[in-house]
Amino acid sequence: MSQVTVQKSDSNVRSALIDATGMYYRDLNALLRSLVADGITVLRLENVCGQRYIATDLPGDIRIEIHGTPGNDLSAFMDGPQVTVHGNVQDAAGNTMNFGKIIVNGRAGDVLGMSMRGGSIFVRDNVGYRCAIHMKQYAEIRPTLVIGGTAQDFFGEYMAGGVAILLGLGDVPHNAKFIGTGMHGGAIYIRGTVKPYQLGREVGILEMEPADTELVRQAVEEYVSHFGGSAEEILSAPFIKLSPVSSRPYGKMYAP
């Protein structure tokens, strides 16, 4: 039977421990909404197993710890909370997310961070296909996606803004093809090497400028703060930057 235990810490932060065993996603999310409405700001979820849309409709100042495997669309359309997952996440985590943070102590499925508008996602290990696609940006509102391992095909497809980083830690080389296909904004940073045939026609490999190095350093330091390891060691290997070769890759495709 599902259980909720509400606790109060010394600093007056009220937290709730929720056993999600066997709970239907809709009931779980309704419970989270009502707990937050009661003033609880820290939610600890145990035994999560496939429940979708966790944190989708929760306000900004909430912290959520998930033990288990949340279902698809974790934090879809999310606007603010910080979600830490002790386990893997399924497809479409951070879908069209507006603001907030997801930290995954494990790996992620396909279309991670699709159409992300802001906030950041950190994944310790590898991720699936079509991650970081159509990420967006306006001025300083810029989403960041940091992946410890590598990604599958179509990474950063249609990217219109934001930053996506592959650290290439672990044993798997970068095998993705069609990286950055149709990209027209933003930047992809890859630690390690990729062959030209792995890239979409719309991106080119650029040298790292000091501003790029600084941006990557900050991201790596945060990655290490979440998952451990040595930032210096990670940063000692060379990075490449992928950027769109044209802001208008399809501008000449049409008859006037």
Add this chain to the structure above:
Amino acid sequence: MKTYVQPDFEVVRDKDKCIRCRVCERQCGWDVHEYDSEDDLMIDWGEKCVGCQRCTVFCPTHALTVRSYSGNYRPNANWTDDRIRDLYKQSESGGVLLTGMGCDRPLKVYWDHLLVNASQVTNPSIDPLREPMEVATYIGGKPDSIQIKDGKLATRIPPQVRIDIPIIFSAISYGAISYQTQESLMRAASELGTLCNTGEGGWPDSLRKYEGNTIVQCASGRYGVDKEYLKRAQFVEIKIGQGAKPGIGGHLPGEKVTDAVSKTRMIPVGTDAISPAPHHDIYSIEDLSQLIHALKEATNYEKPISVKIAAVHNAAAIASGIVRAGADIVAIDGIRGGTGAAPKATRDNVGIPIELALAAVDTRLREEGIRNRCSVLAAGGFRNSADIVKAIALGADAVYIGTPALVAMGCALCQKCYTGVCNWGICTQDPYLAKRINPELAAERVVNLIHGWTHEIKEMLGGLGVNAIESLRGNRLHLRGIDLQQWELDVLGVRGAGT
């Protein structure tokens, strides 16, 4: 490269009437008219003219006539002038032909082959000028049954949105149209007690005051989709397809991506906003269900969720899947639906007319016993109030209109929306052109048009002896077909005239 393309239009100027006031020169964004100060006369470069008729309307002395180019190739039923022009254009550019507005080919318009009934003797007709006539309806899913306990409704009713008239303004995105045009449509929707769909280009903050009359879209590009966008709208529509370009994503040419549009869409200035063809989180009906419920979660189950598809060959089966996936509204957009930019080959050849798709969808949902679970919105080529009456009789809860509202504001269907140059200020982001739309005056024209149509709809309803639009919905016995083959009558579910 020397162009072989013959002009589309020619400009005829009555030199006796022309007073050289240069209004035409200022009104034309295509630089067709030029003043020659040495000889004090106006020169017209007809080959640049797109036929928008802005200059002829604004010429104070009616000195101008814009008409189709009078030169022609040797007449040939197969190789028409238009086809030859297209070949020249492509052989000079190597590009895809782009166009705007809806399919202009002479496809059969089934509305013109459907006739509406009227009461004579046996069932009294109603006089809508002096008797109550209800044209409001509620958009949203309806339960299979209801239970009353202790005199109170015990069944949870899915969220409903009331519209005072069965006419909603179609999805036309900011970016495609000017800010002023979107504001005009929202303002008109507000005055009419109906809704306006933002399209997929986001919802500028300063227009969110019209939240009570706004539908927002969640399309494959996900432009402008933030939490507030979803929560403040009356309903959220997942755009899968569009009648003008089924199977491909939205397309906003870079010329129209200004800083303000870049902010709303969160893409770089000047870049082409080409939405992905599919939603990459939807590869199946099950995935569609996932996004429908993601949006329901994001809006706390307080808003109906719509799914809009283009009218394609198997629209009926797809619509069944959409309803079973949990959508509260199914919107279907036929081949004549408008667009700001689409490849001409796609616009003119892909999809089917809304009349056939609507009838097929309504029939299928009824046969499966799930028609009540959704509202059906029909879109794509409604030209007048009679078309709307026929659509409702075929099974629509309400219709989406786009082109008629733009024409009310001045649009003359020149089909150059994709260029960003619109002398009427509608389909442009050029501030000099866009300010030609005054939202107060443009909204008034749209409201006038819809008031006229509403009176006509009431007259036709009254003539049928029906006093509520909801009583007409799906009532195909009020229609008869004329000049239709048996298969067409079968698809439409109507009997031939005289039977």
